[in-house]
Each structure stands twice: as C-alpha cells, then as structure tokens.
Amino acid sequence: MAPSGARPAASLPVVRPMLAVPGALPAEDEEAAWAFEVKWDGARCVVGTTGDGTVRLTSRAGNDATVTYPELGALAERLRGRSAVLDGEVVVLDARGHADFGLLQRRMGIVDPRRAARLAVECPVHLMLFDLMYLDGLSLLGLPYRERRAVLAGLDLAGPRWSVPAYMEGHGRQAWDATLRAGFEGVVAKRLSSLYTPGVRSSHWRKTKHVTTLDVIIGGWSEGRGGIAGLPGAVLVGLEEPAGLRYVGSVGSGLSDTERHDLARYLAVIASPGPPFVNPVPVPGAHWAEPRLVAEITFSGWTAAGILRHPIWHRLRPDLTRLG
Structure with a gap:
C-alpha cells in the first residue's frame, strides 16, 4: 500500500x-x-x-x-x-x-x-x-x-x-x-x-x-586580492612541535578590514627572508615572518595531511605575543 x-x-x-x-x-x-x-x-x-x-x-x-x-x-x-x-x-x-x-x-x-x-x-x-x-x-x-x-x-x-x-x-x-x-x-x-x-x-x-578553539603561531601571510590587495588575505599558521614549527594551514575567513591593516603593520616589523616552518608550505608568493604573533582560531577538524579544516580567525592573542 x-x-x-x-x-x-x-x-x-x-x-x-x-x-x-x-x-x-x-x-x-x-x-x-x-x-x-x-x-x-x-x-x-x-x-x-x-x-x-x-x-x-x-x-x-x-x-x-x-x-x-x-x-x-x-x-x-x-x-x-x-x-x-x-x-x-x-x-x-x-x-x-x-x-x-x-x-x-x-x-x-x-x-x-x-x-x-x-x-x-x-x-x-x-x-x-x-x-x-x-x-x-x-x-x-x-x-x-x-x-x-x-x-x-x-x-x-x-x-x-x-x-x-x-x-x-x-x-x-x-x-x-x-x-x-x-x-x-x-x-x-x-x-x-x-x-x-x-x-x-x-x-x-x-x-x-561543533568547533574547536586553538592557539596557533603566525609564520607568514599571503596577499589578498581586489580591495585588500597589499594586505594579508590570509595568515599562514603553525603549531610548535618537537621538530619545530609545523605549518597547519592558512586562515583568512573571519578577518576584518581593521585586523588586516593591523596585521600588515605587525608583520612588517617582524618580516623574515625565509619560512619558519619545518615542513613545506604550498602557498605561492608567500611572505614570511618571525614566529612571534599568536592567534586564536576555531576549526572543525583535521585533514589526513594534518591541515586545519574550515579555520576561522577569532582574534590576535596579545597576552601570548612576544614582539621582542
């Protein structure tokens, strides 16, 4: 029936x-x-x-x-x-x-x-x-x-x-x-x-x-396009491990225009000629920085390669940042 x-x-x-x-x-x-x-x-x-x-x-x-x-x-x-x-x-x-x-x-x-x-x-x-x-x-x-x-x-x-x-x-x-x-x-x-x-x-x-909050270390950035050209479109982040700083992904979602301008100033001060990460970073034209800035992000999980899934910027952590 x-x-x-x-x-x-x-x-x-x-x-x-x-x-x-x-x-x-x-x-x-x-x-x-x-x-x-x-x-x-x-x-x-x-x-x-x-x-x-x-x-x-x-x-x-x-x-x-x-x-x-x-x-x-x-x-x-x-x-x-x-x-x-x-x-x-x-x-x-x-x-x-x-x-x-x-x-x-x-x-x-x-x-x-x-x-x-x-x-x-x-x-x-x-x-x-x-x-x-x-x-x-x-x-x-x-x-x-x-x-x-x-x-x-x-x-x-x-x-x-x-x-x-x-x-x-x-x-x-x-x-x-x-x-x-x-x-x-x-x-x-x-x-x-x-x-x-x-x-x-x-x-x-x-x-x-369900999302997880995580503190990550910024080791570089990639340039934005269009109206944010010249500013960070995304920051390249890593986690400290026994072998060194491991790249775990790029975070651009959630960044406001004000935060992009602030990050541009901060990252210019700690610019570095080479990457601080111990593993390859598949981001063409990346700009590097000394790993001093710490950011809080949320994400939904990890890929099989150990890269963040759906990372979203939450805030910079000045209480954990060491500008030296």
Whole structure:
C-alpha cells in the first residue's frame, strides 16, 4: 500500500538535494517539533534505482558519481527490485567509526573505473541514508519528514557499505552533547513536519557544527586580492612541535578590514627572508615572518595531511605575543 499523501511518478526524476541552513539548535521549548541527526563530514549523494539491478549516484553538484563509488552498486540488490530515489551522505569511516573527509578526498572525482575499483578496496566508502523521495513510482516529497523516515526505516536497508542512521526526536541538547562526546562534526535539526523541497536551502533543516578553539603561531601571510590587495588575505599558521614549527594551514575567513591593516603593520616589523616552518608550505608568493604573533582560531577538524579544516580567525592573542 502506498504511503498516505504519496503521488504517482511517471519515472525516476532528477532530484536536487534539499539543503540545511547554518544556525543554532531550536530553542528548548521548541525541541518537541524537531528531529536531530548526526551531521556527517562527507559528500552529499542522491541515489536512484529503477529496480533493474542498477544504481545511479548523483553528487550535490549534479555530476554522475556512479563510477566513482562502485562498492555502492549492490544497494540495488538490497532493494529487491524496487525503484527508489534516496538522499544520503557518502563518507569514509576511520577506525573509530568517524567520518574522515581527508580520506574521502582520495575517492572524490575518480572517473576511471579501474582506479575507482582499486580505491574501493583500499579506502571503501559508506553511504549514510537519511531520506527517501520516491518509492515504486510514488513521490514522497509531499510527506512530512517523520513519515518519510518511517517508510525509509521499513525498507530494512542495512548493508556492508550503507546504513540508515537513527535520529532523535525532541532532545536537541542530548543529541548535541552525545555527538560532541563521540567526536562527530555536529547536529542537523529537521522539523518533523517538513516536506522535502528539492534544491532549496530551507530553514526547516538546520545544521550546527561543533568547533574547536586553538592557539596557533603566525609564520607568514599571503596577499589578498581586489580591495585588500597589499594586505594579508590570509595568515599562514603553525603549531610548535618537537621538530619545530609545523605549518597547519592558512586562515583568512573571519578577518576584518581593521585586523588586516593591523596585521600588515605587525608583520612588517617582524618580516623574515625565509619560512619558519619545518615542513613545506604550498602557498605561492608567500611572505614570511618571525614566529612571534599568536592567534586564536576555531576549526572543525583535521585533514589526513594534518591541515586545519574550515579555520576561522577569532582574534590576535596579545597576552601570548612576544614582539621582542
């Protein structure tokens, strides 16, 4: 029997994924109207199968990713001949079961079937399925989130390379604390009554990331463009380790115009002819500085190469800075 409110669909359509807006968790007195999911650090993927034993994977940008992730092809067999369009996130899990975006980058964009097959063995992906838009020729777009998730759960899709992670209703703070303790990227809050609106960034879905604060040492800068030409577009930062100062990335997001002008003056005083970092810095035309300035930043994690992910400038730490 078709789910109540579902509409017949002539064929599997091309569905752009519904998107979440960045924002705070719903207020505690509103939590009962929301579901809370783990925010996975991966690549969005729409999965379509017509029930003929084949699967088509489409990236958020609309590119065909079927060849890229061959290990997900067996999902069609799990659906037992049923046609469906599903929404999910492709991830690579580390030894702790956490998504590692640095490892996933090894898999992204591969279009050579032989190389993709080899990487599927060396660095397999896992597909986290969290929504269902079409099933057996019926559109579920007009159903509320809670009903779509119930139908998805009823498909019993657990497999070696895909799963349907659970969600939590009405307990946003509990979900937040649990994901923080477990080391996940954050929480996605979805209104239980929300319909699926393809391609729309909807306030009915909210994503909130856990971020980490870190003090880093500035060892150089790269020049900005346009209106900030001649000023630091980003600072090049590192962490002190036994072997010396290790470069961990560049930070430009969050810098105000005033801070860029201040940094330009400070860095001119401590300019250096060469880099203070013990490892290579892949930034053409970098300007170097003596490692005296300390900055506080936030970031969401590390790449497999030990580089900051999504670093954002917070402030200069004059209490830790030694200008000599």
